[in-house]
Amino acid sequence: MTTMSEAPVLRPRVAARTGLYVFLGANVAVVTALFAAAGPSGNALITIGRLAGLYGALVMAFQLLLVARIPWLDRRLGMDRLTSWHRWTGFGLLWTLLGHLVFIVFGYAQVENNGPVDELVEMANTLDGILRAIVAFALILVIGGTSARFARKRMAYETWHFIHLYTYAAVVLAFSHQIALGQSFTSSPFAQAYWWTLWGVALGAVLLGRVVLPLWRNLRHQLRVVAVVPESPDVVSVYMSGKRLNELPARAGQFFLWRFLTRERWFQANPFSLSAAPDGKTLRLTAKALGEGSASLRNLKVGTRVFAEGPYGAFTTLQQTRSNALLVAGGVGVTPIRALLEEIKGHVVVIYRVGSSRDAVLLHELHGLARARGARVHVLTGPSQVSGPYGPLLGPASLLKLAPDLNDRDVFVCGPPGMTNAVLASLRELSVPRQQVHAERFSLAG
Known part of the structure; x- marks a missing residue:
């Protein structure tokens, strides 16, 4: 009989992450094969530019999947992790599209014995889809700029979200450019079917996860x-x-x-x-x-x-790998911790970090749940710089004192970024296995 401490062969988070890697890797292989089947251009710069454009189109579709809020992925990876990957792949998208633009323009300028600026103007005026591609790239630059941390912190979510809606305009413009001029798109019926399917799946996932499912659930409930x-x-x-x-x-x-x-x-x-x-x-x-x-x-x-x-969110007992757990909350981050205390299995230790006892929200409920299920609750109070008899209140020695069998527990952490980072640093110092550590930042995408 399998016990909780005997972790399954493939944890939910690992399964979802592996699935995404396989999906992306398989599509990279297909895109590369389609590019090879279409044949290289007579100019090396144009060849590199076309390949960069194909990879850029693939990354754009992958980005849409990451933020489509597909329930199966979200429950296993969490919106914060998926959003972070979306942000980092955004840098890859910018570089591949910039490479596509630069190599194509310089390549055709070399073939036509023309200057790159003059060549770009001529291409925009004479080739179907080039102007749409330029507008799409400009939109992506604006969207990428507003997603930079310094810009995002100074912008209301509603404003940021409105700007990001232009992503879908950029996708449509980029795809129409690919249909008009993409050599690998027009090279075979299979290539056309592949690209239509890829973009259909990506946009369909966004429509399903962000529009259809929320509307259906709210009408139902x-x-x-x-x-x-x-x-x-x-x-x-x-x-x-x-x-x-x-x-x-x-x-x-x-x-x-x-x-x-x-x-x-x-x-x-x-x-x-x-x-x-x-x-x-x-x-x-x-x-x-x-x-x-x-x-x-x-x-x-x-x-x-x-x-x-x-x-x-993936901050649930679905991630539990061990028989017992340590729940660490900071401030109002106690809300999901309090909910988890009702549902999590095994013996539980709760650490609640607050500035003062009057900041300990829902403490009476924590104590009531702890008494009902035999859990222990420790409330740590004082300024952020305060230390206890074993050093920092959330330092390695203090955590071990409160939960001596820490390395044999799942650890769920929720609180302000500074507190969360301090706990995660202590857990790394104590060599707590990564698969036993669960932390999620509850925020809107971005």
Whole structure:
């Protein structure tokens, strides 16, 4: 009989990651074969440019899949990890498309004995699809620039999201350019079928994951606010109910993008994790007033309609590999930890890091759950620089004191970035296996 400590051959996260690698690798092989079958150009620069363009088209389709919010991938990898990969492949997309543009223009300029700028102007005026490709590249540059960290931090999510909608215009323009001038696209019926299928799957996944599924779930479940409960002067819990919630595939530790359909808030989507395990009757979020969106939750009226996108996230017991667990929460990051405490298997140790005892939101619920299931709860208070008898409160020695069998536990961490990074650094120093460490940042893409 297999026990929890005997990890399955292929963990969910590994299975999803391997599937993505295989998918990308197989398509790279197909694209390379199509390029070879179409034959090289008489000019080396043009040949390199065409190959860069094909890889750029493939990376663009792969990027769409990463942010399509496909439930199977999201439950195993998490939106934060998929978004991070989307961002890094974006750099690859920029370089491949830039290489495509530069090598093609310089190659044709060499063939025509023309200057590169004059050649680009001539190509835009005489070749079908070139102008569309230039516009697509300009859009991708703008979108990439707004995704840079320094720009993203200075921009409201709604503004950033609106700009990113132009990604779909760039995709359509780039694909129409490929149809018009792509040598490997027109080289055979198989090549055409392949590219149409690839783009159909990518765009279809986006349509399904980001439009059809959210609309269907909200029409099916029809969420409404049933209670608004202050937990402290700056923390509030919102309870929601609806139809057939027992059929909603939500798990403890996951989050939704919530839109409360009032005149002031309907256009704002805020990510809040569930602060209680779904019971098939109600959903609950608990939020601290950190911004305008979370502060206004206190003023919600009972009966307010709710549009929820999700559930999202891989911060669930699906990732559990060992019989016991350590849950580490910081501040309001306790909300998914509190939900996990209801559902996670085995003996559990909870570490709750807060500035002071009055910041310990939902502490009475943690203690109640701990008593019911024989778990231990440790509340660590004090400024971020404070040290205990074993050094930093979340340092290696302190973690080992609170959970001596740490290396034989799954560790779930949720809190502010600084705290999360400190815990992850301590776990690395203690050589806790990576597959036993689970941390997820609950935020909108980007």
